[in-house]
Amino acid sequence: xxxxxxxxVAFYWCASCGGCxxxxxxxxxxxxxxxxxxxxxxxxxxxxxxxxxxxxxxxxSIAVAFVNGAVRTSEQEEMAHLMRRKAQVLIAFGACSHLxxxxxxxxxxxxxTIFRGSYSDPPSVVNPEGTxxxxxxxxxxxxxxxxxxxxxxxxxxxxxxxxxxxxxxPPTPKLxxxxxxxxxxxxxPPRGSVLAPDIALCDQCxxxxxxxxxxxxxxxxxxxxVLIDPETCLLAQGLLCLGxxxxxxxxxxxxxxxxxxxxxxxxxxxxxDVGAKLISAVGSAFDASSPDAIEAVLSTIPDPVGTFxxxxxxxxxxxxxxxxxxxxxxxQ
Amino acid sequence: xxxxxxxxxxxxxxxxxxxxCTWCTYTAADLAGTSRxxxxxxxxxxxxxxxxxxxxxxxxxxxAQGADGVLIGGCHPGDCHYVEGNYKTLRRIALLKxxxxxxxxxxxxxxxxxxxxxxxxxxxxxxxDMVEAVRRLGRLxxxxxxxxxxxxxxxxxxxxxxxxxxxxxxxx
Ligand code: SF4
Ligand code: SF4
Numbered sequence: 001x002x003x004x005x006x007x008x009v010a011f012y013w014c015a016s017c018g019g020c021x022x023x024x025x026x027x028x029x030x031x032x033x034x035x036x037x038x039x040x041x042x043x044x045x046x047x048x049x050x051x052x053x054x055x056x057x058x059x060x061s062i063a064v065a066f067v068n069g070a071v072r073t074s075e076q077e078e079m080a081h082l083m084r085r086k087a088q089v090l091i092a093f094g095a096c097s098h099l100x101x102x103x104x105x106x107x108x109x110x111x112x113t114i115f116r117g118s119y120s121d122p123p124s125v126v127n128p129e130g131t132x133x134x135x136x137x138x139x140x141x142x143x144x145x146x147x148x149x150x151x152x153x154x155x156x157x158x159x160x161x162x163x164x165x166x167x168x169x170p171p172t173p174k175l176x177x178x179x180x181x182x183x184x185x186x187x188x189p190p191r192g193s194v195l196a197p198d199i200a201l202c203d204q205c206x207x208x209x210x211x212x213x214x215x216x217x218x219x220x221x222x223x224x225x226v227l228i229d230p231e232t233c234l235l236a237q238g239l240l241c242l243g244x245x246x247x248x249x250x251x252x253x254x255x256x257x258x259x260x261x262x263x264x265x266x267x268x269x270x271x272x273d274v275g276a277k278l279i280s281a282v283g284s285a286f287d288a289s290s291p292d293a294i295e296a297v298l299s300t301i302p303d304p305v306g307t308f309x310x311x312x313x314x315x316x317x318x319x320x321x322x323x324x325x326x327x328x329x330x331x332q
Numbered sequence: 333x334x335x336x337x338x339x340x341x342x343x344x345x346x347x348x349x350x351x352x353c354t355w356c357t358y359t360a361a362d363l364a365g366t367s368r369x370x371x372x373x374x375x376x377x378x379x380x381x382x383x384x385x386x387x388x389x390x391x392x393x394x395x396a397q398g399a400d401g402v403l404i405g406g407c408h409p410g411d412c413h414y415v416e417g418n419y420k421t422l423r424r425i426a427l428l429k430x431x432x433x434x435x436x437x438x439x440x441x442x443x444x445x446x447x448x449x450x451x452x453x454x455x456x457x458x459x460x461d462m463v464e465a466v467r468r469l470g471r472l473x474x475x476x477x478x479x480x481x482x483x484x485x486x487x488x489x490x491x492x493x494x495x496x497x498x499x500x501x502x503x504x
Contacts, residue, residue, distance in 0.1 A: 277388070283420055283423040284424075289409070289422070291426070309431075317389075317396040318435050319481070320435075322435060322477060
């Protein structure tokens with residue numbers, strides 16, 4: 001089945017919602033061109049190859065491996081290492097793999113709290129013995145095992161070296177096609193690059209002309225609280241659009257649909273911590289100068305971590321909640 | 333200094349990174365020095381042109397690199413050399429505190445103070461006070477914590493030979 005003249009490509013998913021896999025399928029007709037040009041040798045969601053098939057290949061024999069999803073379990077960590085070993089080029093595909101993504105918000109808790117929240121506390125769960133997932137279990141002389149659930153969610157590059165990043169939640173079909181083209185023609189940028197333009201999203205937004213230089217907002221609004229004017233910059237309307245601090249490449253799909261950018265493409269190369277950068281930008285965009293007035297405006301942002309680090313908590317400079325102190329939890 | 337010997341956290345002294353604006357607080361720190369005022373030696377002072385220059389990224393970077401506390405000093409409201417840099421700082425720090433709180437980093441680890449050029453004594457007082465407060469909390473030690481978090485990983489492979497060879501032949 002495998003054709004030695006075609007580059008071999010693998011896809012794998014880690015802690016993922018499936019949207020990234022869907023994005024590959026969304027190539028529609030384009031997928032035929034890809035299938036024509038490459039030989040897919042591993043894609044658990046669509047093709048019946050096994051981990052042992054990949055393990056049996058020589059190291060470095062796969063041209064490109066696309067890995068989506070964050071790394072949460074020991075199995076995902078092992079697969080990340082396997083993909084790294086077998087592939088010449090390893091691509092972190094999608095926000096979860098790139099920055100930790102939505103699953104990365106679980107870094108606001110720890111494993112214990114998450115297990116409690118899933119297996120004992122919910123009103124719909126009856127678990128008087130407090131049974132929790134075990135990594136191994138012995139019965140009738142037989143041993144069954146499960147991957148270990150880690151305390152911390154990680155980006156792919158916190159586990160193995162990554163060559164390129166395709167951003168997005170999920171990446172757009174165009175971005176994926178461009179990347180495949182670049183790989184096939186050898187037109188790749190320097191290793192470590194994010195395969196999307198290194199400019200802010202506002203640049204691609206049709207509302208850019210209406211974005212004021214200086215914003216003096218008096219409250220921040222959520223999309224369901226206002227009737228959105230489709231002709232005016234969303235940030236100017238008080239919606240926390242993250243376009244000014246987010247990398248372009250999606251062609252402003254969300255703002256075009258009257259939804260403020262939530263930052264899934266991550267930052268441009270000049271930013272080291274997305275959330276902190278956004279705090280800086282937001283701090284300049286509202287008008288209040290006494291501590292009370294400031295608190296009043298800030299209370300209109302109910303979930304600052306979920307807003308500013310929605311896709312990037314594991315990639316932030318702080319990475320996860322510091323476990324020894326939990327005053328916020330106790331206070332709320 | 334008595335209080336230092338009394339309050340040592342885990343036998344280790346806390347480190348505070350201080351960003352002082354050149355026009356007011358840094359000048360005040362100079363004054364404290366020339367007036368031979370004594371204050372705890374735990375502070376590493378970084379001079380910035382304005383407290384408004386302190387990007388919240390600097391603060392998280394300081395914590396990430398091992399600071400146990402971050403102190404920002406600027407001119408009193410109305411006195412900013414750049415008119416409203418300090419108001420910007422006030423808004424940013426208020427927002428940053430909300431985020432840090434949720435991340436388990438206590439409020440006392442980030443402090444913003446208005447200290448004018450003549451208030452050398454306030455520099456000494458604020459530093460001593462903050463060192464004491466942070467000492468009570470103990471070390472934050474994010475680099476150490478990161479090592480602890482990563483201990484659950486199986487191992488790191490490093491680049492494969494094939495990859496290293498490909499990179500070398502690319503001339504990248
Ligand atoms: S990046 Fe978005 S679409 Fe892809 S797996 Fe993560 S949550 Fe799903
Ligand atoms: S709507 Fe958002 S992306 Fe568009 S110009 Fe305004 S801030 Fe930028």
